[in-house]
Amino acid sequence: MYLGRKGKEVVGEGKKLPNDKAKRERMIRISEVAAYFEGSAWTFIPSFELKEREQRLERGGRFLRLLEERTEYMVYDIGEKPSEAKIKQIKDEMRKLYKVGVYRAAVFYGSGEAREKYGMEGLGLTEQLVLPYPEGIEILKRHGERDVVKEAARKAFEEVGEPEWSEADCTAEGKQVVVLMLNDIEKRAKLKNYFELAKYRHTKIQEVIIVCLKEQEETFRKEYPMCEVRTVEI
Numbered sequence: 001m002y003l004g005r006k007g008k009e010v011v012g013e014g015k016k017l018p019n020d021k022a023k024r025e026r027m028i029r030i031s032e033v034a035a036y037f038e039g040s041a042w043t044f045i046p047s048f049e050l051k052e053r054e055q056r057l058e059r060g061g062r063f064l065r066l067l068e069e070r071t072e073y074m075v076y077d078i079g080e081k082p083s084e085a086k087i088k089q090i091k092d093e094m095r096k097l098y099k100v101g102v103y104r105a106a107v108f109y110g111s112g113e114a115r116e117k118y119g120m121e122g123l124g125l126t127e128q129l130v131l132p133y134p135e136g137i138e139i140l141k142r143h144g145e146r147d148v149v150k151e152a153a154r155k156a157f158e159e160v161g162e163p164e165w166s167e168a169d170c171t172a173e174g175k176q177v178v179v180l181m182l183n184d185i186e187k188r189a190k191l192k193n194y195f196e197l198a199k200y201r202h203t204k205i206q207e208v209i210i211v212c213l214k215e216q217e218e219t220f221r222k223e224y225p226m227c228e229v230r231t232v233e234i
Contacts, residue, residue, distance in 0.1 A: 029077050030064050033108075036137045041144035043068040062090045066102070069144045073106045077133065078118060080110035087118055094123050106140060108133035122189030129182045139182065139234065148234050149179045155232040156211045165206050167194065175207040180220060181234065188223075195226060 030046050037044050045066045067073045074097055076090050094105050103126040109115045110133050118130060131140065142148055149169055153160050157172035167190045168176035178187055191208070198205040207228075210220050214231045221229050 025079075026064070032134075033064060033075070033077075033137070036134055037067070037141065040141040041069050042141065062086070062093055067106070067140075067144070070147070071104060072102055073104045073127075073129070073140075074102050076105060076107045078107060078109050078114050080114055082109075082114050082117060084117070091121065091123060094125060094128070097125070103127075105129070106131060106136075108136060120185055120188055120192070122186050122193075125186055127182075128185040130185050131183060136183075142234060143182065148181065152179050152181050152211050152232045152234060153177055155234075156209075156230045167191065168206075168208070172209065175209050175228075177209050177211060179211045180216065181211065181213050181232070183216070191224065195224070 034044055034046065045068065047063055047065055050063075050066050063074045063076055065075045067075060074094070076094075078087060078090065090107070097103065097105065105123075105125055105127070106129040107118065108131055109118060115130065115132075122128070129136075129140070131137075139148065153170050153172070157177070160170040160172045160177065163170050163176060165176045167178065167187065169179045170177045178191060180187060195205060205226070208224070208226075209228045209230060210224060211230050211232060212220055214233070217229055217231050220227070
């Protein structure tokens with residue numbers, strides 16, 4: 001089996017796919033994602049090229065690629081039925097990304113089962129985006145062209161100001177605004193911890209408005225019943 005046109009550009013002209021099933025599936029996914037990001041604002045650097053360029057990266061790393069533009073995201077894919085061992089290995093690797101100067105990660109999943117198994121654990125990253133594959137690629141492509149988080153906040157409110165709470169994206173209508181349209185697990189974990197800690201300490205909580213996409217509304221209303229939820233289209 002041979003790679004397609006874009007795959008040949010990424011992997012190398014005339015190269016066959018490896019015989020090992022896992023490596024073959026990984027190579028196919030790298031080729032697919034390269035094709036999806038073709039023509040976008042992101043610079044796509046496949047894992048094998050990045051490992052050659054950056055000696056501090058582990059040779060057996062599970063990442064697929066690095067996206068570079070306004071910022072950087074190390075990109076992972078957990079597929080449709082990831083094992084607990086695979087998820088643990090990926091998360092352990094993401095915890096160490098700071099060693100190579102990368103502080104953001106995007107994880108693609110191929111099924112609801114995979115998304116549930118991945119969980120909602122904060123890893124100490126600046127951002128940990130968990131997005132459906134391939135649907136989530138489109139919003140990430142737009143995020144390469146412009147900051148869709150700021151854009152979403154401006155669409156949801158007439159006026160926005162600087163956040164008064166460190167975990168918020170901005171302030172609007174006297175409340176703290178958290179934009180979750182990119183499904184940033186770091187933000188979600190911090191929100192959960194904040195409300196749980198405030199409840200435990202019996203302290204007054206900040207009023208929070210969550211901004212998300214329409215298809216995310218039900219999930220966030222259930223997860224954060226104490227928050228107002230507003231939806232936008234990007």
